[in-house]
Amino acid sequence: MRDLPLPPAPIALLAELTHRCPLSCPYCSNPLEMVAREGELDTATWARVFAEAADLGVLQLHLSGGEPVARRDLPELVEAARQAGLYVNLITSGIGLTEARLDALEAAGLDHVQLSLQGVRSGIADRIGGYKSGFDRKLEVAKSITARGLPLTLNAVMHRQNLDDLAETISFAVELGARRIEIACVQFYGWALTNRAALLPTREQVEMAKRTVAQAVQTYRGRLAIDFVPPDYYADFPKACMGGWGSTGLNVTPDGTVLPCHAAATIPHLEFQRVTEAPLAEIWQHGPAFQAFRGHDWMQEPCRSCARRDIDHGGCRCQAMALTGDASATDPVCRYSPQRPAVDALLAEIPEAEALPEFTYRR
Ligand code: SF4
Ligand code: FES
Secondary structure, X not given: OOOOOOOOOOOEEEEEOOOOOOOOOOOXXXXXXXXXXXXXXXXXXXXXXXXXHHHHOOXXXXXXXXXXXXXXXXXXXHHHHHHOOOEEEEEEOOOOOOHHHHHHHHXXXXXXXXXXXXOOOHHHHHHHHOOOOHHHHHHHHHHHHHHOOOOEEEEEEEOOOOHHHHHHHHHHHHHHOOOEEEEEEOOOOXXXXXXXXXXXXXXXXXHHHHHHHHHHHHHOOOOOEEXXXXXXXXXXXXXXXXXXXXXXXXXXXXOOEEEOOOOHHHOOOOOOEEOOOOOHHHHHHHOHHHHOOOOOOOOOOOHHHOOOOOOOOOOOHHHHHHHHOOOOOOOOOOOOOOOXXXXXXXXXOOOOHHHOOOOOOOO
């Protein structure tokens, strides 16, 4: 194994408590092979993982899924994480988050809720989420969260079919009393790749979105924090995905597999370890999957000698895998990548609105 310096402590742990979910979004980021309920870690093992994470230096815990509310032991898990000293954020669709469950989570010490938003009207939101009445339920949940004084972030996933509603989406967040909105354009790996033709926005939409966000930042300054992740297919350079592989955060899947990012399992040659096989610190510091793309030795040209290699770290490994079949290739959205013409070809083939394909839902 290469002799790399020990990485600094990760800031955040994303705990995918379950892959079970009532929604079936066409851009779902869960892996194509999901973990069944029987394969999920039990309460005690998750509690140990949270304690190990805190010892390692992790500050923030994101409880995610699937739909984490599907775990009946969610309040116990929140309590265990708080006892370990972690800041606990719940990432949820809101489905199943009854008043009684919110009471229990609040009592357990939940710090923050991040509520996903598929659209700003029931028609489109329920169509995208594949769940009837999901939007109405989400509204009730959002109101209950803010009425309790729990900080709320809306997580708006944007794409071809809802990006025109961006201004309305931002004002909706303000009306609901959210403190922050994350506007994340769909990234294309996993299930989203299957629906790319229906989800990839047009250049006009993206330019309009940038102007809308710039205006909204001025309008809502001091009332709403706005984070915007534009679709990188339109960028000249890739994003520094995960802040660099194995540098700031780690994911634990429902069966305890530890991943450097949520889509890392799409890279076939990587060797992953489970929390039941080794301590979290050992996996973070020395695990072969975490070492795979740290430093510069793994890079190919043009990244290896590029002045931006410590800025974007060569882009997203999972996107390089999805678009080129080689996870160590330069992210093909980069304008220096020899594969960039393939991305430009995709942008040139965007269908007209009338010709958009139907979503393929994961059921
Ligand atoms: Fe980033 Fe590599 Fe492109 Fe340079 S060549 S800008 S390091 S992706
Ligand atoms: Fe895996 Fe970007 S999603 S490195």
